[in-house]
Amino acid sequence: MTLRVTIWNEGRHEKTNAAIAALYPNGLHGAIAEGLRAHGYDTRTATLDEPEHGLTDDVLATTDVLTWWGHIAHGDVQDEIVEKVFQRVLNGMGLIVLHSGHFSKIFKKLMGTSGNLKWREIGEKERVWCVNPAHPIADGIPDHFDIERSEMYGEPFGIPEPDSLVFVSWYQGGEVFRSGACFYRGLGKVFYFSPGHETYPIYYHPTVLKIIANGVKWAAPTAGPAIEVANRPQPLENIVVKAE
Amino acid sequence: MTLRVTIWNEGRHEKTNAAIAALYPNGLHGAIAEGLRAHGYDTRTATLDEPEHGLTDDVLATTDVLTWWGHIAHGDVQDEIVEKVFQRVLNGMGLIVLHSGHFSKIFKKLMGTSGNLKWREIGEKERVWCVNPAHPIADGIPDHFDIERSEMYGEPFGIPEPDSLVFVSWYQGGEVFRSGACFYRGLGKVFYFSPGHETYPIYYHPTVLKIIANGVKWAAPTAGPAIEVANRPQPLENIVVKAE
Amino acid sequence: MTLRVTIWNEGRHEKTNAAIAALYPNGLHGAIAEGLRAHGYDTRTATLDEPEHGLTDDVLATTDVLTWWGHIAHGDVQDEIVEKVFQRVLNGMGLIVLHSGHFSKIFKKLMGTSGNLKWREIGEKERVWCVNPAHPIADGIPDHFDIERSEMYGEPFGIPEPDSLVFVSWYQGGEVFRSGACFYRGLGKVFYFSPGHETYPIYYHPTVLKIIANGVKWAAPTAGPAIEVANRPQPLENIVVKAE
Amino acid sequence: MTLRVTIWNEGRHEKTNAAIAALYPNGLHGAIAEGLRAHGYDTRTATLDEPEHGLTDDVLATTDVLTWWGHIAHGDVQDEIVEKVFQRVLNGMGLIVLHSGHFSKIFKKLMGTSGNLKWREIGEKERVWCVNPAHPIADGIPDHFDIERSEMYGEPFGIPEPDSLVFVSWYQGGEVFRSGACFYRGLGKVFYFSPGHETYPIYYHPTVLKIIANGVKWAAPTAGPAIEVANRPQPLENIVVKAE
Numbered sequence: 001m002t003l004r005v006t007i008w009n010e011g012r013h014e015k016t017n018a019a020i021a022a023l024y025p026n027g028l029h030g031a032i033a034e035g036l037r038a039h040g041y042d043t044r045t046a047t048l049d050e051p052e053h054g055l056t057d058d059v060l061a062t063t064d065v066l067t068w069w070g071h072i073a074h075g076d077v078q079d080e081i082v083e084k085v086f087q088r089v090l091n092g093m094g095l096i097v098l099h100s101g102h103f104s105k106i107f108k109k110l111m112g113t114s115g116n117l118k119w120r121e122i123g124e125k126e127r128v129w130c131v132n133p134a135h136p137i138a139d140g141i142p143d144h145f146d147i148e149r150s151e152m153y154g155e156p157f158g159i160p161e162p163d164s165l166v167f168v169s170w171y172q173g174g175e176v177f178r179s180g181a182c183f184y185r186g187l188g189k190v191f192y193f194s195p196g197h198e199t200y201p202i203y204y205h206p207t208v209l210k211i212i213a214n215g216v217k218w219a220a221p222t223a224g225p226a227i228e229v230a231n232r233p234q235p236l237e238n239i240v241v242k243a244e
Numbered sequence: 245m246t247l248r249v250t251i252w253n254e255g256r257h258e259k260t261n262a263a264i265a266a267l268y269p270n271g272l273h274g275a276i277a278e279g280l281r282a283h284g285y286d287t288r289t290a291t292l293d294e295p296e297h298g299l300t301d302d303v304l305a306t307t308d309v310l311t312w313w314g315h316i317a318h319g320d321v322q323d324e325i326v327e328k329v330f331q332r333v334l335n336g337m338g339l340i341v342l343h344s345g346h347f348s349k350i351f352k353k354l355m356g357t358s359g360n361l362k363w364r365e366i367g368e369k370e371r372v373w374c375v376n377p378a379h380p381i382a383d384g385i386p387d388h389f390d391i392e393r394s395e396m397y398g399e400p401f402g403i404p405e406p407d408s409l410v411f412v413s414w415y416q417g418g419e420v421f422r423s424g425a426c427f428y429r430g431l432g433k434v435f436y437f438s439p440g441h442e443t444y445p446i447y448y449h450p451t452v453l454k455i456i457a458n459g460v461k462w463a464a465p466t467a468g469p470a471i472e473v474a475n476r477p478q479p480l481e482n483i484v485v486k487a488e
Numbered sequence: 489m490t491l492r493v494t495i496w497n498e499g500r501h502e503k504t505n506a507a508i509a510a511l512y513p514n515g516l517h518g519a520i521a522e523g524l525r526a527h528g529y530d531t532r533t534a535t536l537d538e539p540e541h542g543l544t545d546d547v548l549a550t551t552d553v554l555t556w557w558g559h560i561a562h563g564d565v566q567d568e569i570v571e572k573v574f575q576r577v578l579n580g581m582g583l584i585v586l587h588s589g590h591f592s593k594i595f596k597k598l599m600g601t602s603g604n605l606k607w608r609e610i611g612e613k614e615r616v617w618c619v620n621p622a623h624p625i626a627d628g629i630p631d632h633f634d635i636e637r638s639e640m641y642g643e644p645f646g647i648p649e650p651d652s653l654v655f656v657s658w659y660q661g662g663e664v665f666r667s668g669a670c671f672y673r674g675l676g677k678v679f680y681f682s683p684g685h686e687t688y689p690i691y692y693h694p695t696v697l698k699i700i701a702n703g704v705k706w707a708a709p710t711a712g713p714a715i716e717v718a719n720r721p722q723p724l725e726n727i728v729v730k731a732e
Numbered sequence: 733m734t735l736r737v738t739i740w741n742e743g744r745h746e747k748t749n750a751a752i753a754a755l756y757p758n759g760l761h762g763a764i765a766e767g768l769r770a771h772g773y774d775t776r777t778a779t780l781d782e783p784e785h786g787l788t789d790d791v792l793a794t795t796d797v798l799t800w801w802g803h804i805a806h807g808d809v810q811d812e813i814v815e816k817v818f819q820r821v822l823n824g825m826g827l828i829v830l831h832s833g834h835f836s837k838i839f840k841k842l843m844g845t846s847g848n849l850k851w852r853e854i855g856e857k858e859r860v861w862c863v864n865p866a867h868p869i870a871d872g873i874p875d876h877f878d879i880e881r882s883e884m885y886g887e888p889f890g891i892p893e894p895d896s897l898v899f900v901s902w903y904q905g906g907e908v909f910r911s912g913a914c915f916y917r918g919l920g921k922v923f924y925f926s927p928g929h930e931t932y933p934i935y936y937h938p939t940v941l942k943i944i945a946n947g948v949k950w951a952a953p954t955a956g957p958a959i960e961v962a963n964r965p966q967p968l969e970n971i972v973v974k975a976e
Contacts, residue, residue, distance in 0.1 A: 045409055070580045090358055090402070104476070112356035112404075113429055114334055115316040118478035125727075129887045129908050133715035134580070134672045143888055155861045155900065156875055158334070158473045160356075161407050161428055164651065164672075164893065168900060168908045173728075176861050176902045184405055184622045184652075218302035227621035227631045229402045229622070230346070238634060239418035239613075239660075241368050246859045336866070369670065369971075373643045373664050377959035378824070380914045383851065387644055399617045399656065400631055408895065408916075412656060412664045416971075420617050420658045428866045428896075471865035471875045482857075483876065483904075525891035549973070578846055591963070600844035600892075601917055602822055607965035612973050646822070646961045648844075649895050649916055662971035672893055675847055717890045719835070727906040 003220050004040045006063040007033045008055065010070040011047035013198045020198050028069050028196075028203060032098075035209035036067075041216060047071055053081050060084060065094035065216045068101045071198065082106050090186030090229065094219025097210060099196035102157075107192070110185050111159050117177070119156035124172040126150035126195065128179055128207075133164045137180065137191065137214040145207045151175045151197040159192070167211075169194065180211065182218070186229050191215040245465075246286045247464050250307040251277045252299065254314040255291035257442045258472045264442050270438075270449060272313050272325065276342075278476075279453035280311075285460060292317055297325050304328060304485025306376070309338035309460045321479075326350050334430030340456060343440035346401075351436070354429050355388065355403050361421070362398035368416040370425040371392035372423055372439065379410045381424065381458045395441040397421045403436070413438065424455065426462070430473050444455045490530045491708050492552040495521045496543065498558040499535035499605025502685045508686050516557050516684075516691060520586075523697035524555075529704060532695040536561055543570050548572060553582035555702045556589045559686065570594050578674030583652070584700060590645075598673050599647050604705035605665070611668035612660040614638035614683065616667055616695075623654045625668065625679065633695045639685040641665045647680070653698075653721070657682065668699065670706070674717050679703040733966040734774045735952050738795040739765045740787065742802040743779035745930045752930050760801050760928075763949045766829075767941035768799075773948060780805055785813050792816060795950045797826035800833045803930065814838050820959070822918030826951025828944060831928035834889075839924070842917050843891050849909070850886035856904040858882035858927065858940075859912055867898045869912065869923065877939045885909045891924070897945075901926065914941065914950070919963050924948040936967060 009029035010019060013020045024031050029045040037043045046054025048070070060066075066085065070077065082105045089095050089110060097107045126147040130138050144239045154175035160183070167180030179194040196202045203209070245468045253273035257264045268275050273289040281287050290298025291315070304310075310329065314321065324348045333339050334355060346359045368390040374382050383388070398419035404427070410422030423438040437455060440446045498515035501508045512519050517533040525531050527617045533591035534542025536558070548554075557701045558565065576581050577598060578613070585595045590603045604731065614635040618626050647672070655668030667682040681699060741761035745752045757767025758765050761777040780802070792798075798817065802809065810834040814837045821827050821842060829839045834847045858879040862870050878964050886907035892915070899912030906961060928934050935941070 027288075027932070041639050087966050110356040112354040114472050114473060114475070118474075118476060120478045120480070122480075124589065126611065127906050130715055131887050131910060132672060132718060132893065133888050133907075134677050134710065136710055139710035139717070143290060146359040152478065154478050155867055156471060156473045157863070158430055158475075160404065161864065162895065163405050165897065167884050168887065168910075170902055170906060170908045172483075173480050174902060175478065176389060176859075176863075176900045176908050178863060178900075184620060187403055187622050189622050222624050222627035225627065227618055227629070229358060229360050229400045229621060231358070231360040231364075231402075234364045234396065234398050234417075234419065236364070236366075236417050239416075241366065241416050339524055349971050369773070371662050371664075372953060374959055375643050375645070375664075375666060376649065376916060377644050377961060378919050378921050378954065380954055382959065383954035385959070397618050400621050401619070405620065405652065409653065412666075414662060414664045418615050418658060420615075420619075420656045420664050422619060422656075431618065431866050466868055466871035468868065471862055471870065475863060498919075519901050529847050543967055598844040600842040602961060604963040606962075606964060608966045610968075610973065635800070639968065642966050644959060644961045646918055646963075648892065651893050660971075660973045661968050663966065713785070713890060717848050717888045718848060718850075719846070719848040719890075720850060722852045722905075722907065722919065723907050724852070724854075727904075 003064045003216060004062055005036055005041045005043045005065050005216055006059060006068065007043060007045045007067050008069065009045065009047050010073050011049060012073050014073065024199060028198060031203040032067060035203060036213055036216065039213035049075060053077060055081055055085065058172065060088045063093055064221055065096060065219050067096040068104060068106060069098045070104045071100040074104050075103055079233060082109060086110065089188035089190065092187035092221035094188060094216065094221065095190045096215045096219060097133065097190065097192045099194055102192065107226050110190055113160055114158035116158035118175065120152040121174060123149040124152060127170040129168050130166065131168050132164055132166045136162055136218045137166050137211060141207060142209060147195055147202060147205065149200050150195060154195050182200065189219040193217055246284065247460060248306055249280055249285045249287045249306045249309050249311065249346045249460055250303060251287060251289045252313065253291050254288065254317050254416045255293060256317050257315065267445060275447040276311060276456065280457055280460065281458035292320060297321060297326055299329065302486065304332050307337055308338060308465055311340040311342060311464050312348060312350060313342045314348045315344040318348050321349055326353060328392060331356065333432035334466060335435065336431035336465035338432060338460065339463065340463060341434065341436045341458045343438055346436065354434055357404055358402035360402035362419065364417060367393040368396060370439065371414040373412050374410065375412050376408055377408045379408055380462045381455060383452060383458050386412040391439055391446060391449065393444050394439060397438050400411060412466050430472065433463040435463055490528065491552045491580065493524055493529045493531045493553050493555065493705060494547060494551055494706055495533045495555050496532060496557065497533065497535050498536060498561050499537060500561050501559065511689060516686060518699065519691040520555060523691060524701055524704065527701035536564060538549060541565060543569055543573065548576045551581055551706050552709055553584060553681040555584040556592060556594060558592045559584045559588040560590050565593055570597060577676035577678065580675035580706065580709035582676060582709065583678045584703045585678065585680045585706060587682055590680065598678055601648055602646035604646035606663065607663060608640040611637040612640060615658040616683065617656050617658065618654065618657050620652055620654045623652055624706045625654045625699060629695060629699060629701050635683055635690060635693065638689050641682050675715065679707055735796045735948060736794055736799050737768055737773045737775045737793060737948055739775060739799050740801065741777065742805050744805050745803065755933060760930060763935040766843065767935060768948065770836065771945035772972065780808060781966050783931065785809060787813055787817065789874060792820045795825055796953055797828060797951050799828040800836060800838060801830045801928065802836045803832040804837050809837055821920035822890045822923065824919035824953035825954065826920060826948065827922045827925045828947045828951060829922065831926055841924055846890035846891055848890035850907065852884040852905060855881040856884060857895055859902040859933060860927065861900050862898065864896055864898045864902050865889050867896055868950045869898045869943060871946050873939060873943060879927055879934060879937065880966060882927060885926050887939060919959065921951040923951055
């Protein structure tokens with residue numbers, strides 16, 4: 001079955017910054033959606049300024065994997081929508097958090113940490129290294145690749161220890177960053193991937209898009225309804241407990 | 245330096261249930277505090293119905309490790325206090341979450357998950373097995389020990405994959421549970437330990453107390469102020485990045 | 489592409505024990521192979537007493553995932569073959585180690601630990617619980633299922649902390665066991681799954697077969713040759729390091 | 733109790749290379765031993781060319797933590813001694829593997845992987861970043877520090893996913909490396925730490941020595957004999973299993 005991916009984008013930079021609008025004429029979401037479509041996914045987009053941020057109950061219910069890009073307007077995302085996305089992840093929807101989404105409400109809520117990091121924006125080179133080549137998100141990816149101009153994100157990064165760490169980035173200015181990290185949450189899976197600054201053409205980079213596409217495949221729901229993680233009383237089942 | 249431990253307890257059962265009050269005449273907090281004092285810690289207690297739940301800024305600032313027991317009144321814990329405890333953990337205070345604390349606001353916030361589990365209260369036997377004997381929390385603990393009457397907590401448990409899984413419990417009625425689990429969060433460490441139902445004398449069990457005491461030692465802050473996990477811009481430092 | 493699975497079996501019990509031969513007329517390997525074929529894999533078998541234990545260079549080179557069952561003759565497996573299997577795993581072949589394979593040379597070599605465990609053979613009930621329902625190996629599996637008569641395997645189990653722990657078993661006699669555990673090794677993936685005693689019809693149990701089938705899918709090689717984990721000198725690449 | 737640390741060194745470079753002998757007049761082991769003694773440990777040294785490589789049964793039995801440095805003579809270490817060290821680690825002795833020890837027999841045996849990595853020796857700058865500031869090995873360490881001239885070690889590094897990843901190094905020439913990594917093995921703990929090339933004064937660097945000292949403390953044995961990881965039959969214990 002074709003995976004259904006919803007590309008969520010804050011979408012504010014594109015409205016107010018001509019250079020960004022020129023670089024991403026269909027928005028960051030448009031570029032990502034097109035890149036993922038080329039990998040065979042059924043993609044649609046949603047943005048902050050749509051009603052319910054474009055994430056209606058129906059959209060969430062029919063989304064296998066949601067990607068999330070936000071930056072300057074994290075505070076404008078309604079708590080009620082964040083709660084719905086959170087519950088959908090715990091119930092199996094995959095979530096790919098991109099770049100400055102490290103500071104989004106949904107990411108911090110799922111991590112249980114600050115999301116803090118260092119940053120520097122001088123257009124330096126980033127070199128992304130794979131540290132777990134057996135991981136499905138590394139499928140077809142070289143052991144390293146360069147992003148010629150990138151925003152630096154540096155450690156210590158306020159996340160829990162990843163369940164799998166797949167990529168670590170090197171920056172020309174002297175920092176490293178855990179740039180590709182996987183987390184299990186309930187029935188859902190979360191992949192954080194840091195490359196993707198709004199002022200650089202990173203979402204046209206074929207390796208970046210391939211990694212996000214691999215992330216979608218990895219984060220796709222398993223099983224359907226076989227297991228429920230519920231808080232509930234449990235009867236005895238086929239076991240006799242005797243008073244002794 | 246003697247570790248300073250604050251034992252937090254909801255403290256409601258003891259006020260309304262005569263059997264529990266008789267079993268724990270000084271409250272669950274009193275029993276735990278006495279048990280930890282015997283291991284050489286500097287202990288004090290705090291309860292829900294004190295002003296600020298007994299967790300004033302001064303108390304939190306002078307607490308190395310906080311233990312948390314709550315059950316029927318999770319909703320009465322003020323969000324502002326939860327936020328303060330959360331920030332203190334991210335800044336290095338250890339946290340030991342006990343038994344029904346799996347459903348407390350602070351635990352769910354730090355985990356980023358539901359805290360859901362199965363339960364059954366028929367006084368069945370629990371056998372606690374150690375699965376990581378090299379871990380400091382297993383120090384001096386036998387490979388298994390029995391709790392003659394316990395409340396059953398069963399999988400799937402809505403937590404992230406632990407950074408270290410130390411104990412797994414067996415229940416007479418047919419369930420298993422990840423009963424001792426460690427998590428890193430920012431500069432802080434969190435240990436969840438499930439044994440400890442209010443209607444059984446579990447907090448007088450010497451092995452249970454030894455495990456909690458080991459947990460305190462493991463969760464104690466490191467380093468003091470050497471590292472800060474902050475969101476901040478980062479200047480270039482001893483590195484020359486040249487335009488090419 | 490259809491995954492190519494080689495089912496390896498020691499195959500000695502079937503030759504000397506009439507009851508086992510009656511239960512598994514085509515060998516344990518025959519039952520597993522048939523069970524996996526029903527899941528759409530291209531299966532073949534190999535056994536200890538074949539030349540090169542049936543694991544020639546050609547067989548290994550054309551195997552995506554190898555399953556391993558051994559018990560009384562671990563010592564008869566030639567070190568040279570073990571080394572070849574080890575290298576193939578590090579280069580991407582998946583490996584599923586079953587039941588008493590916990591004490592095989594290849595498993596202990598890949599784990600770096602003893603493989604030790606407790607055991608008891610009285611035909612007691614085993615109940616297998618899923619503790620990571622988001623994991624692909626849990627796909628379509630209920631939150632628990634019973635094996636009516638099983639050999640008990642108990643903790644502490646001499647393995648490293650799993651990279652993902654998917655199943656934990658409960659035994660009627662009082663033990664627990666990490667019965668489904670995943671490990672990354674080089675480009676390869678290893679899944680250990682404990683149910684499968686030779687005197688019980690466990691390899692006809694549809695849920696057991698489904699879990700092994702899921703394990704094959706999870707352990708399948710990624711990427712092919714994109715990444716090599718090699719010990720080698722590294723030239724400078726697109727980076728200018730200047731004397732300062 | 734004062735921890736007893738044995739500093740093991742191959743000790744060959746110092747005999748054949750005048751520059752190294754001048755830099756480390758008491759050998760690499762001498763420098764490390766002196767550095768650890770300053771942290772309050774009871775230290776002694778052992779080298780490859782002593783009888784039994786200086787690792788007699790008595791020495792191993794009275795060692796809490798062993799540190800290991802080797803490079804050009806890994807093949808000269810007797811398998812019998814490696815096996816003894818391996819068994820001691822599984823029974824609780826801590827092991828700190830340093831720098832080119834990544835390719836030692838004992839490290840590869842405990843990891844179950846290749847130990848492969850990239851390297852380059854041009855004296856470039858290494859910057860070590862802490863990625864888990866809550867870990868006891870990060871105690872008192874700044875969030876990063878520089879080693880002015882170092883040998884580069886690069887990813888992908890042929891190790892399992894660490895149980896805790898504490899440090900990641902940045903190199904001027906464009907690589908990253910998981911330079912501080914923790915692993916549980918049986919009752920023992922293993923810490924790999926990469927800085928430490930024989931031609932640079934790295935074992936006089938106070939932060940490097942502090943990290944190794946922290947590693948010793950973390951890797952120290954717990955509990956003594958409380959738990960044994962043994963392969964053995966298990967009787968029923970306080971549990972009645974009834975035929976149904």
